[in-house]
Amino acid sequence: MMEWETVIGCEIHTQLATKSKIFSGAATAYGAEPNTQACAVDLGLPGVLPVLNKEAVRMALMFGLAVNAEIGKRSVFARKNYFYPDLPKGYQISQFELPIVGKGELSIELEDGQTKVVGITRAHLEEDAGKSLHEDFHGMTGIDLNRAGTPLLEIVSDPDMRSGKEASAYMRKIHALVTYLGICDGNLQEGSFRCDVNVSVRPKGQAEFGTRAEIKNLNSFRFVEKAVEYEVARQIAIIESGGKVIQETRLFDADKGETRSMRSKEEANDYRYFPDPDLLPVIVEDALIEQLRQGLPELPDAKKARFIEAFGLPAYDAAFLTGSRAMADYFEQVVESANCEAKMAANWVMGELSAALNRAELGIEQSPIGASQLAGLIARIADNTISGKIAKEVFEAMWSGEGDADQVIEKKGLKQITDSGAIEAIVDEVLANNAQQVENYRNAEPDKRGKMIGFFVGQIMKASQGKANPGQVNQLLKSKLDN
Amino acid sequence: MHTKTLAELSAGLAAGEFTSVELTEHFLARIRQHDGRLNSFITVTEEQALAQAREADARRAAAQAGPLTGIPIAHKDIFCTDGVRTSCASKMLDPFIAPYDATVVARFLQAGMVMLGKTNMDEFAMGSSNETSFYGPVKNPWDLACVPGGSSGGSAASVAARLTPAATGTDTGGSIRQPAALCGITGLKPTYGRVSRYGMIAFASSLDQAGPMAATAEDCALLLGAMAGFDERDSTCAEREVPDYHAALGGDLKGLRIGLPREYFGEGLDSQVAAAVETAIAEYKKLGAEVVAISLPNTHLAVPTYYVVAPAECSSNLSRMDGVRFGYRCENPKDLEDLYKRSRGEGFGSEVKRRIMVGAYALSSGYYDAYYLKAQKIRQLISQDFTEAFKQVDVIMGPTAPSAAFRLGEKKDDPVAMYLADIYTIAVNLAGLPGMSVPCGFADGLPVGLQLIGNYFDEARLLNVAHQYQLATDWHRRLPEGF
Numbered sequence: 026m027m028e029w030e031t032v033i034g035c036e037i038h039t040q041l042a043t044k045s046k047i048f049s050g051a052a053t054a055y056g057a058e059p060n061t062q063a064c065a066v067d068l069g070l071p072g073v074l075p076v077l078n079k080e081a082v083r084m085a086l087m088f089g090l091a092v093n094a095e096i097g098k099r100s101v102f103a104r105k106n107y108f109y110p111d112l113p114k115g116y117q118i119s120q121f122e123l124p125i126v127g128k129g130e131l132s133i134e135l136e137d138g139q140t141k142v143v144g145i146t147r148a149h150l151e152e153d154a155g156k157s158l159h160e161d162f163h164g165m166t167g168i169d170l171n172r173a174g175t176p177l178l179e180i181v182s183d184p185d186m187r188s189g190k191e192a193s194a195y196m197r198k199i200h201a202l203v204t205y206l207g208i209c210d211g212n213l214q215e216g217s218f219r220c221d222v223n224v225s226v227r228p229k230g231q232a233e234f235g236t237r238a239e240i241k242n243l244n245s246f247r248f249v250e251k252a253v254e255y256e257v258a259r260q261i262a263i264i265e266s267g268g269k270v271i272q273e274t275r276l277f278d279a280d281k282g283e284t285r286s287m288r289s290k291e292e293a294n295d296y297r298y299f300p301d302p303d304l305l306p307v308i309v310e311d312a313l314i315e316q317l318r319q320g321l322p323e324l325p326d327a328k329k330a331r332f333i334e335a336f337g338l339p340a341y342d343a344a345f346l347t348g349s350r351a352m353a354d355y356f357e358q359v360v361e362s363a364n365c366e367a368k369m370a371a372n373w374v375m376g377e378l379s380a381a382l383n384r385a386e387l388g389i390e391q392s393p394i395g396a397s398q399l400a401g402l403i404a405r406i407a408d409n410t411i412s413g414k415i416a417k418e419v420f421e422a423m424w425s426g427e428g429d430a431d432q433v434i435e436k437k438g439l440k441q442i443t444d445s446g447a448i449e450a451i452v453d454e455v456l457a458n459n460a461q462q463v464e465n466y467r468n469a470e471p472d473k474r475g476k477m478i479g480f481f482v483g484q485i486m487k488a489s490q491g492k493a494n495p496g497q498v499n500q501l502l503k504s505k506l507d508n
Numbered sequence: 509m510h511t512k513t514l515a516e517l518s519a520g521l522a523a524g525e526f527t528s529v530e531l532t533e534h535f536l537a538r539i540r541q542h543d544g545r546l547n548s549f550i551t552v553t554e555e556q557a558l559a560q561a562r563e564a565d566a567r568r569a570a571a572q573a574g575p576l577t578g579i580p581i582a583h584k585d586i587f588c589t590d591g592v593r594t595s596c597a598s599k600m601l602d603p604f605i606a607p608y609d610a611t612v613v614a615r616f617l618q619a620g621m622v623m624l625g626k627t628n629m630d631e632f633a634m635g636s637s638n639e640t641s642f643y644g645p646v647k648n649p650w651d652l653a654c655v656p657g658g659s660s661g662g663s664a665a666s667v668a669a670r671l672t673p674a675a676t677g678t679d680t681g682g683s684i685r686q687p688a689a690l691c692g693i694t695g696l697k698p699t700y701g702r703v704s705r706y707g708m709i710a711f712a713s714s715l716d717q718a719g720p721m722a723a724t725a726e727d728c729a730l731l732l733g734a735m736a737g738f739d740e741r742d743s744t745c746a747e748r749e750v751p752d753y754h755a756a757l758g759g760d761l762k763g764l765r766i767g768l769p770r771e772y773f774g775e776g777l778d779s780q781v782a783a784a785v786e787t788a789i790a791e792y793k794k795l796g797a798e799v800v801a802i803s804l805p806n807t808h809l810a811v812p813t814y815y816v817v818a819p820a821e822c823s824s825n826l827s828r829m830d831g832v833r834f835g836y837r838c839e840n841p842k843d844l845e846d847l848y849k850r851s852r853g854e855g856f857g858s859e860v861k862r863r864i865m866v867g868a869y870a871l872s873s874g875y876y877d878a879y880y881l882k883a884q885k886i887r888q889l890i891s892q893d894f895t896e897a898f899k900q901v902d903v904i905m906g907p908t909a910p911s912a913a914f915r916l917g918e919k920k921d922d923p924v925a926m927y928l929a930d931i932y933t934i935a936v937n938l939a940g941l942p943g944m945s946v947p948c949g950f951a952d953g954l955p956v957g958l959q960l961i962g963n964y965f966d967e968a969r970l971l972n973v974a975h976q977y978q979l980a981t982d983w984h985r986r987l988p989e990g991f
Contacts, residue, residue, distance in 0.1 A: 065608055069828045071601065072588045072610060072707040074742050104824050106871070108848055115827020168832070297871035299880060302714035302821055304743050 027265070028229040031257050032237075033192045033222055034146075034184035037199050038177050039209040040153070040217040041084045047152050047176035048075030048118065055215050059158070059169035067174040069113030074303050077102075081176040082307060083317060084208035085125045085150050088178060090318050091202055092145050094129025102150075102304045106297040111155035111168050119151035119179075121298045125307065126178075131202070132326065133194040134344055143195050144183030151177050178208070184223065184234065189253030193246045196220050197348065200246075201325045205350040213244045220249055224256045226264070235260070236270040240277050240284055252277040256284050328353055336360070336367035345375055351389045355396045362400030365407045373403055377420050394423050402430040415439050415491055442493045445501070448485075451493060452501050455484045466506055478502060509534050510670035511987065514727035517673055518575045521568065528568070528578030532561035532622050535580045539624065539671045542991055548646050548656075548666040550585045551593050552625035560622040567620055575730055575754070577620030582672040584663050585626035586633055587613050587718070588707040596709050597641035598631045600829045600836045600855035610707020611739045612676060612718050619734045624672050628662030631857045632826065633683055633711040635659050636929040639920050640859045647916070648691060649988040650954050654913035657687030657929075663721045664691035668955075669991040674722040674731055678708060680715045681814050682909075682933025685945035688721055689908035689957020692947045694974065694984060695721040696728045699965050700940035701746035703732075704739030710825040712818035713744075715937040724984050725946065725974035729753035732967060748965065756968040757975045762796035764973065767901030771807035772932055778911040784949030784956040785907045788977070792905075795976055800901050804893040809886050810935035811927055816870045816883035817938070822860075823867030829855065862923065891939040898963045903973050907932055908945040908957035932959060942967050946974045947983035955983075 046053055049066035066073045089096050103121035126148035132140045155170035180199060186192045200218055203209040210217050225237035238256060243249045255277075260270045275284040323331070325347050332343035332353075346356045352374070359370045378399060382392060402419055405411050411419060411434060422433040434440055442448055456463055459481070466477050478499070485498050509531060512520065520526055536554055543549050557580065564578035588594045588606035590613075595601045609617065617623070631640040638646040638661030646661040648654040649669040656665040660677030664687035667675050677684040679697035688695030696719045703718045710716060720731035730753070737750045768789065773782060789799060831837035831851025838854055841847035856864070870879035897904060909929055919926040936943040941961055948958035958977075962970035978984050 068833060070588075070607070070834065071594070071596070071604065071709040071828065072606070074706050076741060076743050106824050106827060108827065108830060110830075110832050110844065113828060113833065115830055116824050295873050297824070297868060297873075297876075299820060299824070299871050299876070302712075302744075303710075 029226045029257075029261050030229045030231075031187055031253070032184050032225050032227065032234055033186035033188075033253060035182045035186070035192060035195060035223070036221040037180045037182075037196065038219050038221075039180065039199075039203050041081050041176040041178055041208055042210050043078055043080045043084065043176050045078060046174035047078050047081045047150065049174055051174065053175050055212075057171055059167070059171060061171065063155075063170040063173060067113065067170055069115075075118060075301075077304060077307065078176060081150055082125065082309070083313075084176075084206075085148065085178050086309065086314065086317050087206050087208055087321065088148055088180070088203065089126035089129065090314070090321060091206055091324055092126075092129035092131050094145060094148070095127035096309060096314055097123055097125045097127055097307075098309050099123065100125040100149075100307045100309075102301045102307075103298045104301045107294060109154065110166065111157045111170070111173070113155065113170060113173055117152060117154065118301055118304070120149035123306075124149035125309075131195070131198055133191065133198045135194065136190060138340065141185075141191065143185045146181040146183050148178055148180040151179060153177050178203075189250035189257070192222055192253050193250040196249050197246050198325070201347070201349055205322055205324055207322070211349070216244060219244045222249060222253060224253055224260070225270070226257055226260045235264075236272050238270065238272065238284070239274045241274055241287070243277055245279075248277055248279055251279075251282055252284055255282060259284065322350075336371075338367060338371055342368075342371045342375060346371060349389070355389050355392070358396035359400045359403065362397045363403040363407065365400075365403050369407070370400075370403060373399060377417065381420075381424055393426060394420070398423060398429050405430050405434060409441060409443060409494060409496075410434065411439055411441050412491065412495060415441070439492065442489055443497060445497060448489075448493050448497050449501055451485055451488050452498065452505060455481060455488060456505060459484065463506065474506075478506070481506070510538060510673070512673075513723045514579060514673045514730060515724070517579055518730070521573070521578050528561040528564040528622060529558065531578065532557050532580050532624070535624055535672055539666075542669055542671060543666075545652060546647050546649060546665050546669060546671070547644055548628055548662040548669070548671060549582065549625045550595055550597060550628050550643050550662070553592055553623055556592070557622050557624050560617075564620045564622060574619055576616070576734055578622065579674070580622045580624045580672055581616055582624045582627045582663060582666055582675040583613055584629055584660050584676050584678060586629060586678055586709045587676060588709070589613055589623070589626065592626065594626070594709070595642070596632050597629045597643055598856065598860070599642045600852075601709075602642065602836065604835050606707075608707065611704035611741065612735050613707065615734055615737075616676075621734075627660070627666055627675055630659035630661065630683075630859070632709070632822070632860050633659040633678060633680055633716075634822070634859050634863055636682070636686055636926050637914070637916075637919065638662065638687070639916065640857055642857065645916055648913045648954075649991055650692065651913065653915055654954065655690070655916055655918075657690035657909070657913065659683040659687075660695075660721065661687045664688055664693055664695070667691070667693045667721050667723065668988060670987065671991075674720065674727060676718060676735075677721045678711075678716055678718050679933075679937065679943075680711050680717075680818060681937050682930035684719045684721060685933050685943055685957065685959060686909050686930060688945040689947075689959075690913040690955065692955030692957075692983070692986060692988075693721060693723060694725050694728055694944070694946050694978075695719065696732060696944045696967070696971070697936065697942060698732060698736065698967055699746075699942045700937075701744055702942070702965065702967065703735045704737075704742045704745045706739055706741040710821075712821040713825060714821060715814075715818060717937070724978055725944070725971050726754070726757060726978075728944075729757055729971045729975070732971070736967075746965070751968045753968050753971055757972050759972060760796055761792065761973065761976050764792070764797040764903065765901040766792055766797050766799050767802040767897050767904040768799060769802050769804040769807065769897070769904060769906060771804050772906030776910050776928065776931070777907060778951060780951035781907050781909070781911060781956050784951060785905075785958055788948040788958045789905060791977060791980060795980060802897045802901060802904070804890075804897060804935065806886065806889045806893050807935060810890055810938060811931055813883045813886045813890065813938060814930075814934045815866065815927060816879050817887065819863040819867030820870045820880050820883075821867065823864045823871065826856075826860070826864060831855070859923070887938045890935050894935075894939045894941060894961075902963075903970065904961040906959050908959040909933070912951040912954035912956055936961055940964070942970055944970055944974055946977060947986070948981075949983060955986075
């Protein structure tokens with residue numbers, strides 16, 4: 026049986042979070058009525074000219090600095106010529122020979138805890154096209170040019186990834202990076218962040234690459250992993266049955282979990298790139314680079330190291346919590362407001378909260394329970410107002426919008442009983458009702474008693490509806506039983 | 509009134525000799541009377557013109573008139589004009605009503621000028637005889653069997669016949685200077701970047717430049733002052749002070765160093781044209797100028813270089829004319845490909861199609877280095893020729909065109925012969941320098957133009973050098989018979 030190696034390279038299109046388009050003053054906001062956010066420049070009317078949005082350049086440079094890349098001190102916009110109805114000018118303004126960001130690198134965490142360095146080939150600025158709408162036009166096609174001219178940073182990786190998991194880890198890391206930098210809203214559903222993967226297989230040990238297929242427009246981390254897995258299996262099956270993989274563009278069908286060839290004719294496109302004579306070369310001064318470098322926020326790797334160092338978190342927790350800037354910010358706010366052990370906050374954020382968010386398919390930004398609310402809950406555990414078990418019930422109520430922790434505890438009467446007189450009364454009652462068990466306990470060897478005491482604790486908690494403070498219960502039981 | 513220069517009309521309006529409405533009605537009447545023979549206008553905007561004239565008179569009554577307020581002007585139909593058909597003399601844009609004003613148009617409106625209409629031209633400015641227009645050829649008012657030159661042939665002919673005191677033109681390879689020469693008027697192509705290209709339908713973006721066409725250098729000075737200056741909507745527009753060109757007229761030419769490139773007086777130059785130019789040089793000597801023999805050794809490469817660069821850029825610039833959003837669309841397209849092929853096939857004329865094909869070929873992968881890239885390198889060499897020359901001289905002179913106006917149809921089917929009509933003008937565009945043509949005599953009753961080439965942004969000197977000549981001669985005062 027031949028052993029195969031998978032080779033993957035990614036091209037990620039990140040939509041830059043500028044207010045206006047890359048070459049016009051029209052707004053970039055998502056979801057407006059078709060063609061209401063397209064000005065004469067975006068429509069490609071005769072006579073109009075592009076003017077570069079400097080904010081897009083700054084954002085691209087921030088990315089370059091974050092991946093330690095060579096900065097293109099002189100980059101050039103080029104025209105990529107092809108006809109398509111949603112491409113108004115008949116060419117896309119992109120960068121070709123001289124991109125704004127050159128060679129860089131990025132480290133990703135693998136499942137076994139190892140890190141791996143993935144090379145960044147380049148990143149270049151370009152404008153997005155519009156959208157073709159095929160529904161509701163009675164066999165005709167509608168064109169919406171709101172998206173035309175939206176600034177994109179296309180980030181191209183080296184073919185360094187060897188599995189679908191690595192590819193999705195890379196995509197997550199780039200996602201974390203651009204959202205940390207604040208240069209992309211990271212919204213996968215709205216297409217602000219989409220990934221094309223180039224996949225090929227080769228016999229293990231072979232130097233040259235196999236023929237690759239490009240899977241376009243993957244907008245979820247999970248889809249990247251699944252698409253790669255499917256594609257690898259498909260290619261190996263073709264080769265092992267004596268066939269040849271053809272170079273083509275494929276689409277991933279998320280419902281069926283398979284990739285299929287795009288129906289568009291496979292003609293060799295000649296884009297006839299040449300420098301756009303309407304735009305001057307972009308010259309980046311050292312002073313600007315230095316200014317941007319000073320202003321960079323704390324990036325995921327640095328934040329992770331700090332979480333381990335300052336909060337004493339395990340590496341796994343730190344990696345999870347720094348996976349996105351929103352998650353990290355949320356966590357830090359919880360720790361600060363609750364004034365609790367960091368590990369306790371981490372357990373709640375990674376456990377109960379993340380599970381609930383996943384079930385509801387929400388991002389942490391959309392969490393119905395805000396960081397200060399969660400902190401309020403954790404504070405009540407820390408100060409013994411409620412037990413950890415009761416806390417889960419309070420959490421559910423908070424999730425359904427029944428108020429903050431104190432309100433829920435008050436309304437439902439979930440406050441822990443810490444009045445030792447009240448607890449003693451319950452303990453006495455339970456002991457009186459279970460005389461036989463008390464007898465057995467007292468006759469048992471001391472090393473067996475530990476297990477037996479659990480029975481009494483359970484009875485007492487039941488009698489108190491879970492509200493008795495477990496520490497006080499244990500203490501009282503021991504003193505009463507052992508004497 | 510029509511025999512007055514623009515400067516004289518300006519003085520007449522200021523002195524209250526006539527109103528703008530009277531002036532406008534006079535020129536509109538001349539257009540009605542004579543343009544049937546010339547075909548120099550595609551669109552006459554009578555109503556708007558009279559409304560603008562009334563506004564100009566009101567402005568004058570309110571003491572808010574400038575030197576150009578109330579003076580009529582015609583715009584080459586390559587400039588977008590809000591609410592008025594902007595056809596570029598092509599079937600493709602015959603239905604196109606521009607929704608905005610080009611910067612040049614807006615600036616003249618602001619100065620209070622009155623737009624009479626839009627002038628005929630070669631289709632998309634591609635031609636040297638005005639025979640490629642969808643609206644039919646323009647006739648030369650000096651001989652109706654002859655061409656007016658091109659591509660700004662309608663502007664040149666209408667000014668020569670005094671159907672308008674002034675017109676705008678654009679010059680990509682000689683399209684202001686060559687028709688100015690053939691029609692016996694004064695035309696200026698400014699330094700690349702001196703005048704905004706916004707709203708001027710692009711032919712070859714790195715070469716196109718708008719400029720004034722009028723009876724005299726003084727008129728051109730007044731017009732350039734209003735046209736020139738930075739425009740944030742054109743990235744290639746120079747951010748540079750605009751001198752008062754009119755105030756700079758004056759000062760004698762003693763010690764002016766005139767360079768005569770030997771390459772401009774060689775084979776292919778009509779002997780009567782050569783004689784007229786030599787007489788003009790002799791006049792300059794009388795005015796105190798010195799003559800220096802110079803060489804522009806790469807002159808012979810200018811035409812072939814131009815016919816790679818200009819078609820390459822136009823092949824991309826004209827892609828937006830695709831039948832999707834505006835302009836001509838073929839009847840009942842079968843599918844998308846049919847829509848593109850027939851809309852463009854039916855909408856463009858043969859010279860435009862020839863250049864698109866040449867340009868697409870020059871940019872194709874595998875040919876790009878040999879054609880486009882090499883042409884760009886030669887372009888550098890051609891610029892260096894001028895840089896060297898301007899170390900020795902203040903202005904370069906020679907013939908504008910190798911012959912006077914040729915007969916309609918004479919070169920129509922011989923593209924190479926037609927391309928050679930611009931042999932002395934093209935290098936100036938490749939280098940981005942300012943150039944002028946002034947009337948300097950006749951050859952068999954047809955006007956001859958003297959070309960003046962200046963250093964970068966040296967328009968003020970160029971205009972004065974032309975102005976001093978016009979103070980000493982009266983070629984620019986001659987009018988064609990029958991108009």
